[in-house]
């Protein structure tokens with residue numbers, strides 16, 4: 001374990017990666033303030049995959065890596081819709097998942113918002129409408145904001161969340 | 169003889185049932201009037217999902233099956249609709265009445281059921297797990313999937329191979345390169361062309377890079393599910409580095425659109441330096457994590473899949489190799505010449521699956537190094553010939569099978585067997601000596617795809 005702490009001290013903090021430049025710093029600062037003001041300190045997100053290819057989930061998981069470290073900004077992915085302010089919806093809303101996605105939305109306490117994540121839920125990904133697909137999501141849920149991309153990168157997701165916070 | 173897959177296709181006179189084994193393919197024709205076959209599940213237990221799927225897709229009846237429940241079609245799916253039939257063309261389906269699914273359950277004094285999913289607590293794909301519990305102990309688990317079924321097989325019918333490509337690369341995001349390589353091999357078979365060696369090496373390099381990203385992610389997540397978060401910080405940092413390399417080489421963080429027939433420049437010096445750094449980081453990680461006794465306490469003997477069961481259930485990939493099955497689609501001359509070493513463990517538990525990933529990761533770095541070649545090869549594709557084609561690749565999860573029939577220049581039948589489709593059926597076997605709190609850890613140690621399974 002000593003080796004680990006030695007490395008930890010030598011490596012320092014990774015999160016301020018120069019590659020991600022000032023823009024990210026600016027966004028992060030803004031997000032932090034908005035979250036503080038509008039959600040008294042923390043924004044709770046419930047991620048629902050309604051039929052994705054799993055790349056959108058992988059990018060949401062990447063938000064927790066040391067480069068992005070989303071939780072630092074007061075934004076959390078929570079384990080239950082009942083703890084959430086926002087539902088982040090990925091995937092094409094399959095025939096089999098749509099009833100469950102709607103149920104999850106019903107379980108979120110008011111006030112609540114839905115953000116669509118990636119091109120799938122708005123039918124902009126290459127998948128074509130067929131018997132198994134119920135998207136676009138707006139036919140089933142009230143969508144406040146959309147984060148486009150296939151998949152949107154972690155940075156784009158952070159930017160998208162910021163736009164959402166500006167909007168509401 | 170290893171059972172690989174079983175699927176159906178519609179012909180003019182009826183259905184053809186194709187059963188793929190390790191070294192042979194069996195075909196059986198049945199008529200529309202009597203669409204009846206016999207089950208293989210008595211000999212190969214994993215055949216049952218293939219057969220239940222056949223029934224949902226085509227209405228084929230498995231006469232002597234011990235399990236005739238629907239698989240892909242869920243509670244609200246209209247009865248008597250078989251979407252892969254050629255005469256089914258609807259692009260909209262209304263929900264029908266809710267008909268409850270009968271789970272496999274164990275009953276008895278004090279035995280209770282725990283239903284988990286389809287939506288889970290973390291950021292993961294949807295699927296359902298039904299446990300029969302005696303206190304904390306798991307008596308039985310039924311894995312139930314297909315919530316994500318997007319009707320991919322039907323969607324691709326009537327498209328050319330090139331039109332199908334953007335969809336194929338998005339069937340299972342974290343295996344995208346492996347899917348694209350299967351597609352590439354089918355294109356090459358259909359055009360009767362050979363791939364220049366340099367391009368083949370580039371593709372192989374990208375496949376190893378994809379494996380590197382996936383394994384690094386898991387090497388972080390598995391300890392994290394055992395309550396050891398520091399590993400995730402390191403694993404996810406290294407995975408992000410590798411993902412950025414993927415973007416650098418292909419213009420996309422997951423390599424969507426990466427497999428084509430042109431070689432592109434990779435700066436050898438920079439890449440080799442990066443490989444060396446990554447090697448050092450992994451050595452450090454290994455040295456450190458092998459020395460955390462409380463973690464190995466959690467990993468050892470948890471979620472055991474015996475060699476006998478691994479073989480009986482036709483498992484593939486990481487799961488199979490961790491139980492002592494030496495099976496890997498890369499075990500051929502091309503890969504062996506570039507440094508491939510078969511990873512192998514025998515204990516079949518979470519530890520073994522973790523260690524297999526470490527072994528493979530280190531081997532991938534060696535191979536990526538050997539696959540580097542600066543060259544400007546290009547392949548002009550010739551015309552695509554009609555025919556029945558099949559290809560395999562080894563994704564970061566395991567053996568992937570793709571089968572495409574082309575008729576009049578377009579796809580007549582598209583079939584995929586993701587490695588997850590067989591491995592999911594073996595997951596319940598790993599649970600019998602464990603408590604329910606171990607489930608997330610065991611599940612993560614297999615890290616199977618839901619999207620590739622559900623299609």
Ligand code: SF4
Pocket residue numbers: 051052053054055056090091117118119120121125149150151152338341
């Ligand atoms: S938007 Fe693109 S990356 Fe996201 S789930 Fe859909 S296909 Fe995958």
